[in-house]
Every structure is written in structure tokens, then in C-alpha cells.
Amino acid sequence: MSNRVTAVGKPVTARKGRVPRMGKSSRSLAGPRPGPLQYLLLIGLAVLFVYPIWWAISSSLKPPAEIIRDPLSFSPGSATLGNYRAMFHDVPIGTGFLNTVLVVAVKGAMTMFFCPLAGYAFAKYRFPGRNLLFGVLMLTLMLPTLVLIIPLLLEMSELGWVNTYQALILPGSIDAFSIFWMRQTIAAVPDELLDAGRVDGASEFGIFARIVLPVIRPGLAALGVLTAMNVYNDFVWPVVAVNDEKHQTLQVVLSTLAQNVTGNRIGADFASVWGELLAAGSIAMLPVLVLFVLLQRHFINGILAGSVKG
Structure with a gap:
């Protein structure tokens, strides 16, 4: 048994029997291991979610007639790339695809640069009208996308941006949800870290870049994945903003694929259309799957970051 003196001068007795074991504590925090039934349930759910992806990719490698005749089977010996070549x-x-990559890259970069800055201002600065401005920003989330299409299209027409990349990139690049996400994430950063940076002479942008960004990295990764998926899958605005083939995004091309197949090939049958549709769909979903696999750990950490209050 040993004694130590606190800051107020009172001795405190440390008992050996009261010292917790780190191993036992870590095991208790980890929680119980899943049982066999839970593993079976997880495996069943994984098969349920993965099977449609496997079916689309495997069917795209089948001859068109076989897709219609026996849609659920797949024979590696009959695999062919004919659907991809025809598509x-x-x-x-x-x-x-190139237009979509350009729009995702530029629009995503604008979102990832400006929205964290706006969220940082709403979370850590005090200025007149801050709550009112943030409330108005949140109200815009209640507006359906279809309500904004006509005003945005008229604005693009006045600016002469119809059928341009500006029309595809600029509208929605700084959106209310991303600002709200960043504001909630940055609000959890302790103010003491920011004050320590100011004491050391760091500028406000330096504090944001060197202190805030490393702390909110999981939230940024989650926002990046969500932004990339939303821009990649966007269909309504691209189909309205551009009507020429030069600026069409991947989703617009896929929506008109069946019409293009039947129009470009005389006597194209239903099976051929299905084969090329599956081939195009398989190519379209691969980038999203790769992106999620590469960033899944950061994405899940970012989603769960606000669930634990510390």
C-alpha cells in the first residue's frame, strides 16, 4: 500500500486490489463474440446483397440468347465478351464515362474544399445572424430537387451555360447537406485545440488545415464517398442541363442505351438489348464498388463518429 499527496495537500491511498486490469477492460469493451447463428445470418445477408451484382456481371458474359433462355445459370465455358464489344x-x-469522371472530380473537389470551410465557420465562429443563416440553410433541405430544376435551368440559359460543363458542375457543388455534415463533425473538435493553435501563432486557415482537418478525417472520407456516389448516380439534372451527346454523363447514356442499340443496329432483338444493358450496367457499377471497398473503413468510421459522445 502506498500514499501520494494531491494538489490540495490531502493524502490519497492507492489500494492494490482496486487497480483494474487493462486486458480485462479491453475484453469488456470489445463485447461478446458473435455466435454461430449470427455468423450464418451475416453470411446469408452477404449472399443476398452480393448475388444481384454477381448475376448482372455473369449474365453480361453470356450469349444474348442464353440470357433469355436460362437467366439463372452460368457456364464459364460459354463466357463471351460479345455483349461488351457490341455495347x-x-x-x-x-x-x-469520361464526362462523368470529369464532373465527379471537379464537383467533388469543390464540395470537399468549400463545405468544410462553411461548416467550420458555423461550428466555431460567433457572428451576428449565425443561427438564422444556418436555419435558412437547413430549410433548403426540405425543397424537392424537382422544384429547383426550372429556376436553375432558366439561370443556366441566361448565363449561356446550357450544354456546357459549367451547368453540370456548378449547381449543387456547395449543398446544404454537406455543410450540415461538416458543421456537426467539426463541432465535436475541442475548442482547446484551436486556442492552443492561436497561442502558437497559427493563422485561422492554418488552424483549420493543420488541426481541424486531421481530426475530422473520417468525416471527410464519409462525405467524399457520399458526394462521389451522389454525383456519379445523378440523372435528373444532367438530362435537363445538356441535350447533346458531347456532354452527356454516364447515367444519361445508360438511360438511352436501349434506344441507341435498336436505332444503330437493324434487326436488333430483345435478347441483344438485354445483353448490352447488362454489360453497360456492369461497367457503370464497378467504379462505385471499388471506391467503397477502398474507403469503407473511413466511411464507416465517419458515419459512426457522431454516435459516440466523448
Whole structure:
């Protein structure tokens, strides 16, 4: 048994029997291991969610007639790339994919740069009208996208941006949800860290770049994945903002694929259309799957970051 003196001068006795074991504590925090039934349930759910992806990819490698005749079976010996070759010949999917990559890169970069700055201002600065301005920003989340299409289209027409990349990139690049997400994430950063940076002479932007950004990295990763998926899957605004083949995104190209196949090939049957649709769909979903697999750990950590209050 040993004694130590606190800051107020009172001795405190430390008992050996009261010292917790780190191993036992870590085991208790980890929680119980899943049982066999839970593993079976998780495996069943995984198969349930993965099977449609496997079916689409495997069916895209089958001859068109076999897709209609026996849609649930797959024989590796009959695998062919004919659907992919025909699809690339009949529709400009390469142009649509390049346009989508450009829009995702530029629009995503604008979202990831400006929205964290706006969220930082709402979370850590005190200025007149802050709550009112943030409330108005939140009210915009209640507006359906279809309500904004006509005003945005008229604005693009006045600016002369119809059928341009500006029309695809700028509207929605700084959105209310991303600002709200960043505001909630940055609000959990202790103010003491920011004060320590100011004491050391760091500028406000330096505090944001060197202190805040490393702390909110999981939230940024989650926002990046959500932004990339939303822009990649966006269909309504691209189909309204552009009507020429040069600026069409991948989702617009996919929506008109069946019409392009039947229009470019005389006597194209229903099976051929299905084969090329599955081939195009398989190519379209691969980038999203790869992105999620690469960033899934950061994405899940970012989603769960606000669930634990510390």
C-alpha cells in the first residue's frame, strides 16, 4: 500500500486490489463474440446483397440468347465478351464515362474544399445572424430537387451555360447537406485545440488545415464517398442541363442505351438489348464498388463518429 499527496495537500491511498486490469477492460469493451447463428445470418445477408451484382456481371458474359433462355445459370465455358464489344460499338459509353469522371472530380473537389470551410465557420465562429443563416440553410433541405430544376435551368440559359460543363458542375457543388455534415463533425473538435493553435501563432486557415482537418478525417472520407456516389448516380439534372451527346454523363447514356442499340443496329432483338444493358450496367457499377471497398473503413468510421459522445 502506498500514499501520494494531491494538489490540495490531502493524502490519497492507492489500494492494490482496486487497480483494474487493462486486458480485462479491453475484453469488456470489445463485447461478446458473435455466435454461430449470427455468423450464418451475416453470411446469408452477404449472399443476398452480393448475388444481384454477381448475376448482372455473369449474365453480361453470356450469349444474348442464353440470357433469355436460362437467366439463372452460368457456364464459364460459354463466357463471351460479345455483349461488351457490341455495347461499345452501339453507344458512346466511353464519352459518357469520361464526362462523368470529369464532373465527379471537379464537383467533388469543390464540395470537399468549400463545405468544410462553411461548416467550420458555423461550428466555431460567433457572428451576428449565425443561427438564422444556418436555419435558412437547413430549410433548403426540405425543397424537392424537382422544384429547383426550372429556376436553375432558366439561370443556366441566361448565363449561356446550357450544354456546357459549367451547368453540370456548378449547381449543387456547395449543398446544404454537406455543410450540415461538416458543421456537426467539426463541432465535436475541442475548442482547446484551436486556442492552443492561436497561442502558437497559427493563422485561422492554418488552424483549420493543420488541426481541424486531421481530426475530422473520417468525416471527410464519409462525405467524399457520399458526394462521389451522389454525383456519379445523378440523372435528373444532367438530362435537363445538356441535350447533346458531347456532354452527356454516364447515367444519361445508360438511360438511352436501349434506344441507341435498336436505332444503330437493324434487326436488333430483345435478347441483344438485354445483353448490352447488362454489360453497360456492369461497367457503370464497378467504379462505385471499388471506391467503397477502398474507403469503407473511413466511411464507416465517419458515419459512426457522431454516435459516440466523448
